[in-house]
Amino acid sequence: MSEVHLDEKVESGGLIAHLRPHLKGYGIIWITLALFLLLTVTTGPFFSEANLRNILDQQATLLIAASLATVAMIAGGFDLSISAVFVAAPLLALQVENATQSVLLAVVVGVLAGLFVGCLNGVVVAVLKVNSFIGTLATSFMVFGAGYLISDRRILQPETETFRKIARTRWFSLTTATWIALGVVLATWFLLSRTRFGRHVYATGGNPEAARLAGVRVTGVTIAVFALTGAAAGLAGVVSASRSLSAMPSDDFSFLFGVISAVVVGGTSIAGGEGGVWRTVFGAFFIAFMINGFNLHQVDPIWQRVIQGAVILVAVSIDAWARRRPAG
Amino acid sequence: MPTIALDDHVLLKGISKQFGSTRAIDSVNLTIRRGEVHALIGENGAGKSTLGKVLAGVHEPDEGSMTIAGKTVRFRSPRQALDMRVTMVAQELQLVPTLTAIENVYLGIESSRGPVVDDRDHRDRYQRLVQQSGIGVDPSRRVDSLSVADQQKVEILRALAREAELIVMDEPTARLTADEASNLLQIIRDLSVGGTTVVFVSHFLDQVLDVADRITIMRDGRIVRTSEAGSESTGSLVEAMIGRTLEANFPPKSPPDTTAETVLTVKGLGRVGSFEDVDLQVNAGEIVALAGLVGSGRTEVVRSVFGVDPVDCGSVEMLGSGVGLGTPRAAIASGMGMIPESRSDQGLMLRRPVRENASLPRLGLFSRLGMVLRRGEQESVQVATTEVDLRAASLEMPVESLSGGNQQKTMFARWLIERPRLLIADEPTRGVDVGAKRAIYELLAGLAEDGMAVLLVSSEIEEVLGLAHRILVMRGGRIVCEIDGIEASEAEVLEAAFGTSAEEAVGV
Numbered sequence: 016m017s018e019v020h021l022d023e024k025v026e027s028g029g030l031i032a033h034l035r036p037h038l039k040g041y042g043i044i045w046i047t048l049a050l051f052l053l054l055t056v057t058t059g060p061f062f063s064e065a066n067l068r069n070i071l072d073q074q075a076t077l078l079i080a081a082s083l084a085t086v087a088m089i090a091g092g093f094d095l096s097i098s099a100v101f102v103a104a105p106l107l108a109l110q111v112e113n114a115t116q117s118v119l120l121a122v123v124v125g126v127l128a129g130l131f132v133g134c135l136n137g138v139v140v141a142v143l144k145v146n147s148f149i150g151t152l153a154t155s156f157m158v159f160g161a162g163y164l165i166s167d168r169r170i171l172q173p174e175t176e177t178f179r180k181i182a183r184t185r186w187f188s189l190t191t192a193t194w195i196a197l198g199v200v201l202a203t204w205f206l207l208s209r210t211r212f213g214r215h216v217y218a219t220g221g222n223p224e225a226a227r228l229a230g231v232r233v234t235g236v237t238i239a240v241f242a243l244t245g246a247a248a249g250l251a252g253v254v255s256a257s258r259s260l261s262a263m264p265s266d267d268f269s270f271l272f273g274v275i276s277a278v279v280v281g282g283t284s285i286a287g288g289e290g291g292v293w294r295t296v297f298g299a300f301f302i303a304f305m306i307n308g309f310n311l312h313q314v315d316p317i318w319q320r321v322i323q324g325a326v327i328l329v330a331v332s333i334d335a336w337a338r339r340r341p342a343g
Numbered sequence: 344m345p346t347i348a349l350d351d352h353v354l355l356k357g358i359s360k361q362f363g364s365t366r367a368i369d370s371v372n373l374t375i376r377r378g379e380v381h382a383l384i385g386e387n388g389a390g391k392s393t394l395g396k397v398l399a400g401v402h403e404p405d406e407g408s409m410t411i412a413g414k415t416v417r418f419r420s421p422r423q424a425l426d427m428r429v430t431m432v433a434q435e436l437q438l439v440p441t442l443t444a445i446e447n448v449y450l451g452i453e454s455s456r457g458p459v460v461d462d463r464d465h466r467d468r469y470q471r472l473v474q475q476s477g478i479g480v481d482p483s484r485r486v487d488s489l490s491v492a493d494q495q496k497v498e499i500l501r502a503l504a505r506e507a508e509l510i511v512m513d514e515p516t517a518r519l520t521a522d523e524a525s526n527l528l529q530i531i532r533d534l535s536v537g538g539t540t541v542v543f544v545s546h547f548l549d550q551v552l553d554v555a556d557r558i559t560i561m562r563d564g565r566i567v568r569t570s571e572a573g574s575e576s577t578g579s580l581v582e583a584m585i586g587r588t589l590e591a592n593f594p595p596k597s598p599p600d601t602t603a604e605t606v607l608t609v610k611g612l613g614r615v616g617s618f619e620d621v622d623l624q625v626n627a628g629e630i631v632a633l634a635g636l637v638g639s640g641r642t643e644v645v646r647s648v649f650g651v652d653p654v655d656c657g658s659v660e661m662l663g664s665g666v667g668l669g670t671p672r673a674a675i676a677s678g679m680g681m682i683p684e685s686r687s688d689q690g691l692m693l694r695r696p697v698r699e700n701a702s703l704p705r706l707g708l709f710s711r712l713g714m715v716l717r718r719g720e721q722e723s724v725q726v727a728t729t730e731v732d733l734r735a736a737s738l739e740m741p742v743e744s745l746s747g748g749n750q751q752k753t754m755f756a757r758w759l760i761e762r763p764r765l766l767i768a769d770e771p772t773r774g775v776d777v778g779a780k781r782a783i784y785e786l787l788a789g790l791a792e793d794g795m796a797v798l799l800v801s802s803e804i805e806e807v808l809g810l811a812h813r814i815l816v817m818r819g820g821r822i823v824c825e826i827d828g829i830e831a832s833e834a835e836v837l838e839a840a841f842g843t844s845a846e847e848a849v850g851v
């Protein structure tokens with residue numbers, strides 16, 4: 016029997032046809048780099064160490080949560096409760112810190128609280144078979160509510176210096192928040208691209224029935240990705256509390272919107288089965304550069320929103336176009 | 344039977360279509376006459392589906408010109424093709440699973456009063472359509488609750504409802520039983536007599552010779568020749584398709600070792616409404632076929648044995664120890680492997696690379712501490728895909744970009760990485776070309792000879808007769824008889840499957 020047949024006939028097509036394979040799947044990289052260059056050229060302060068360091072620091076909490084949200088999305092799950100956990104987990108952590116002065120315990124409790132909510136989401140979606148949009152929307156309300164109960168509707172502040180240092184220590188000129196985010200991104204990348212679990216995540220999102228028939232524990236994978244997303248949102252919340260030296264209850268979904276924008280602009284498919292953490296990293300920085308550029312150019316914040324929405328739409332459309340495959 | 348209408352319906356000149364580095368069709372010139380049944384045959388990946396899709400507007404050709412009914416056209420969408428009254432029944436089913444049969448049939452061509460869909464009119468038209476074509480499917484059933492064969496019928500009804508003058512049918516009989524297939528062939532003949540042109544893509548050469556007026560043979564994206572069906576024979580077609588002749592269709596059966604251990608024992612398996620009292624055994628080195636009509640419960644039984652669907656009673660044992668039912672994972676751990684009936688729904692992650700699809704159930708072999716060792720994976724997949732003669736530009740291509748037959752081979756390769764003790768193969772040669780079919784037969788026979796137990800479900804009676812050591816015939820959810828595979832005749836199997844004499848059965 017013959018070798019796997021390698022076809023080397025490459026023929027010429029139009030310019031667009033030539034461009035497409037290169038753009039295919041990597042559009043977000045080019046768009047982000049283009050924006051980077053544009054801002055470097057048009058604004059002096061953009062390409063300064065302080066500004067770039069600042070952007071990295073500001074993106075840290077988002078990247079922590081968005082990395083794992085990417086994993087959930089690839090597995091075919093959509094987690095709306097990220098915001099609620101992001102708000103409530105640090106409140107619990109700070110209560111623990113205030114009561115015990117133990118930072119380690121506080122962080123562990125904050126992350127475990129996220130993990131717990133994530134497990135609950137996972138069970139709701141995988142076992143009770145509730146659509147993940149609806150299921151995590153419902154748990155969101157519960158967790159937002161819990162945030163008010165935990166904090167007694169107050170703004171909480173850390174009492175120990177150590178807690179303040181979690182995100183704000185500088186190592187090699189970058190903040191620990193940045194390093195934590197880098198660690199989470201790398202770990203997630205490794206998980207997705209190098210491990211069996213990662214394969215099972217892609218398989219589950221790509222075709223759950225086929226995955227099950229191939230012996231993948233589809234239920235287990237789904238619970239695990241929600242649990243991890245919850246834990247990451249909890250960690251992001253704790254880091255954020257340390258950055259801002261406070262935490263307060265709210266029912267604000269805006270953190271979720273940032274996370275979802277980064278994941279989707281990066282090009283991870285909402286339909287599941289496709290995507291990657293590196294995409295989310297580019298998606299996050301694309302949006303961050305854009306906002307930074309607006310501020311440097313002193314664009315009216317109201318207009319910023321309008322333009323931001325439009326630019327995201329364009330970016331996503333270009334990516335979709337570049338990745339469009341012939342039907343069939 | 345040459346047709347009377349003489350004008351040319353379709354004229355293709357220098358049509359080419361390229362996917363990445365693969366030239367799927369290459370400077371194709373072809374004339375299709377109005378009202379003829381024009382068969383398109385060739386190996387897996389020869390470009391048949393691609394050519395069909397170009398005709399039906401699914402793919403826009405890179406080069407060349409296309410004239411339909413005297414007009415030069417350039418289709419950019421299936422809709423534009425439909426406006427020129429060209430449509431297609433695709434190889435991979437393309438229905439909306441959550442809609443009903445009738446909704447799918449009239450999707451996109453709804454009749455309406457103002458903005459309101461006229462369901463009554465749909466029902467009337469559906470009724471007429473079913474009467475005319477003889478293809479009956481319950482219109483109110485949701486498509487995802489229909490069997491694969493019924494879904495195929497819905498696809499055909501959909502094409503008929505569009506009142507197309509040219510219908511491309513890509514392997515329409517691959518999912519049908521023998522009698523359903525012969526029904527469809529009759530429908531195709533009727534359509535052709537009524538003036539509709541049919542492009543018929545198939546790997547079943549006897550059906551092609553039976554129904555086609557002219558036959559075009561493709562190879563590597565090019566046309567080898569177009570000829571009158573009357574001047575061809577199975578032998579001449581095969582030779583032109585694969586460039587060599589094939590001797591006997593099936594490898595010789597080695598008599599099974601009577602002292603071999605029993606690999607699979609199923610006792611009293613039943614599920615209310617599907618099947619009951621199923622007892623069966625498969626020994627090492629033995630190929631056991633489940634035969635029967637579509638709907639007789641064959642697929643349901645093997646799915647339950649593999650843990651895909653639940654059962655109400657009964658037990659499954661592998662090598663003497665019980666298997667936890669209801670999870671494929673336990674079945675795989677106990678030494679089973681399965682090639683499911685529908686590769687696209689139940690088998691493959693279409694957007695993932697061939698490599699990942701092939702290695703999925705055996706990832707553990709290439710993992711250390713949860714990490715996948717790419718090199719080992721790559722090598723094993725390469726060996727397995729070579730063994731089944733899978734052709735892909737690269738193992739990193741998404742499976743969806745492979746031709747139908749090569750997708751099926753990916754499913755096979757999956758279980759060659761590490762061989763299971765029992766292989767359940769549900770319609771294993773669906774959509775596979777003659778050469779590859781022969782290769783799969785040899786593979787199955789070889790695997791059995793090496794001691795694998797094989798449980799085969801097939802609607803192709805020759806396949807059952809040619810491969811099986813024992814044939815279990817199912818009817819109405821029960822195993823009604825066991826026939827020795829060495830001496831079995833077609834009539835005997837059909838008789839048991841229909842529960843009547845074979846003569847009546849064939850004359851459906």
Ligand SMILES: Nc1ncnc2c1ncn2[C@@H]1O[C@H](COP(=O)(O)OP(=O)(O)OP(=O)(O)O)[C@@H](O)[C@H]1O
Nearest residue numbers: 362367387388389390391392393744745746747748
């Ligand atoms: N969407 C696509 N993207 C990339 N390559 C494709 C695509 N569709 C088809 N091909 C390639 O084009 C070639 C022809 O495929 P095609 O599906 O037309 O074959 P076929 O003759 O219908 O085969 P089969 O009998 O297996 O169905 C194959 O090499 C296939 O891998």
Ligand SMILES: [Mg+2]
Nearest residue numbers: 392434746747
């Ligand atoms: Mg095909």
